[in-house]
Amino acid sequence: MNFPGTEIDGPIVAVRAVHFTATAVTAGALMFRAVVAGPALRSACKVSAELDARIRAIAWIGLAVSVVSGMIWLVLEASAMGGQPWDEAVVSGTLLAVLGGTQFGSITEIRGALAALVAIGLAFDNWRMPRWLALGAAVCLISSIAWTGHAGSTPDELGNLHLAADVLHLCGAAAWTGGLVSLALLLRVVRSYRATAGISLMQLDAVRRFSSLGMASVAILIMSGLVNSWILVGSWRGLMTTDYGWILMFKVAIVAIMIMFATVNRLLLVPRLVLPAHDSALGGLMRNTVAEIALAFLVFAVVGLLGTMHPAAHLVN
Amino acid sequence: MQRSSLIGLASFMLLLATSPAGAHAFLERADPRVGNKVAAPPRVVTLWFTQKLEPAFSNVTVTNGTGERVDTGKAHVSGNQMSISLRPGGSGTYHVNWHVLSVDTHTTDGNFTFQVGQ
Numbered sequence: 001m002n003f004p005g006t007e008i009d010g011p012i013v014a015v016r017a018v019h020f021t022a023t024a025v026t027a028g029a030l031m032f033r034a035v036v037a038g039p040a041l042r043s044a045c046k047v048s049a050e051l052d053a054r055i056r057a058i059a060w061i062g063l064a065v066s067v068v069s070g071m072i073w074l075v076l077e078a079s080a081m082g083g084q085p086w087d088e089a090v091v092s093g094t095l096l097a098v099l100g101g102t103q104f105g106s107i108t109e110i111r112g113a114l115a116a117l118v119a120i121g122l123a124f125d126n127w128r129m130p131r132w133l134a135l136g137a138a139v140c141l142i143s144s145i146a147w148t149g150h151a152g153s154t155p156d157e158l159g160n161l162h163l164a165a166d167v168l169h170l171c172g173a174a175a176w177t178g179g180l181v182s183l184a185l186l187l188r189v190v191r192s193y194r195a196t197a198g199i200s201l202m203q204l205d206a207v208r209r210f211s212s213l214g215m216a217s218v219a220i221l222i223m224s225g226l227v228n229s230w231i232l233v234g235s236w237r238g239l240m241t242t243d244y245g246w247i248l249m250f251k252v253a254i255v256a257i258m259i260m261f262a263t264v265n266r267l268l269l270v271p272r273l274v275l276p277a278h279d280s281a282l283g284g285l286m287r288n289t290v291a292e293i294a295l296a297f298l299v300f301a302v303v304g305l306l307g308t309m310h311p312a313a314h315l316v317n
Numbered sequence: 318m319q320r321s322s323l324i325g326l327a328s329f330m331l332l333l334a335t336s337p338a339g340a341h342a343f344l345e346r347a348d349p350r351v352g353n354k355v356a357a358p359p360r361v362v363t364l365w366f367t368q369k370l371e372p373a374f375s376n377v378t379v380t381n382g383t384g385e386r387v388d389t390g391k392a393h394v395s396g397n398q399m400s401i402s403l404r405p406g407g408s409g410t411y412h413v414n415w416h417v418l419s420v421d422t423h424t425t426d427g428n429f430t431f432q433v434g435q
Contacts, residue, residue: 077422080424081374081418081422081424097373097374101371101372101373101374102371102373102418102420102422103369103371103420104371104420104422148422149421150368152369152420152421153368153369153419153420153421154368154369155367155368155369155396155397156396307421308423
């Protein structure tokens, strides 16, 4: 089903965007719990337990949306590959042919198993091993998206480089986006425990840890993004004269605004959290975090579109 | 939702709605080469694409100068390469029609000709 007058398959673009966002939020929330919330709030059991429950809820919601959107994505792809309406693709055997006879189908099966592992890990979350299982499976779940897109179809040795860059790009995006959602939860939970002794220092520690995670994510996103752009765009001409190039620049512009927000947080607002009266800084941090989350979701919508388009390098060469 | 937000959302949807999308695997080269002339009928036609292909959803047919199918029916696909064996088909203009699904799930099709004979 295309937008009138275009070749854009609107439902596939939309379902990809939802799937990428939900999977990234799940993986990123579990990364945040492991490297930010867990260490920073170790000595505040009550706060830590409440935040943990909320992060787990976000991970469950993200996983459920990821599974449902993944199934819809599979049916829509089978419909597109078979040139049939979706219901016909399901009953005529095209869906099974896609599952058994294409890379997209095989990766979808593997990703279904990974989603089940995340669910098992989350269901038995009180033990240490299942927590690591959920985290590891969630990281694999977001990484494996690389095999469903352009990176998975780039031939020869360049294909391996493209896959590696795409895996890093997806993990970096998940850590940042899912981390932002979890950071918003943390700021909200801590606010309701502001009378607890030492909570301000713990909050500061958590924000600083997330800031470091964010900087590492941005560095990974920039490096892997440059590799991906080199492969998929290849030249200034490709960037400037194709729709793919322009939409990529739109995406980069949104990410640049996100980095600007993160820089303001890091340099202006976080240092003010050590002051006794830091409510305005905390309010600013919360507002910027929500704005960054909205922009991150917009980036995933653009990514949902870019993956369905002709890479610029193929159009200008 | 504020008016400025609505304008921003509408602009973004317009951006989405005016961008082409679709097929991905372009024909990179072929043997016999596109539009080329060869002295004798080839035993195999091979096509190379810009992306890896899905064997289950990719195929090619070849007809000779009289419009008769001269391919053996089943294409062999490996990575970004697809080849098909031919039966002897005499001289004339051979038409190659291909339809492929790239691994990144996009279909594309096309055709080209080559000449056989002096």
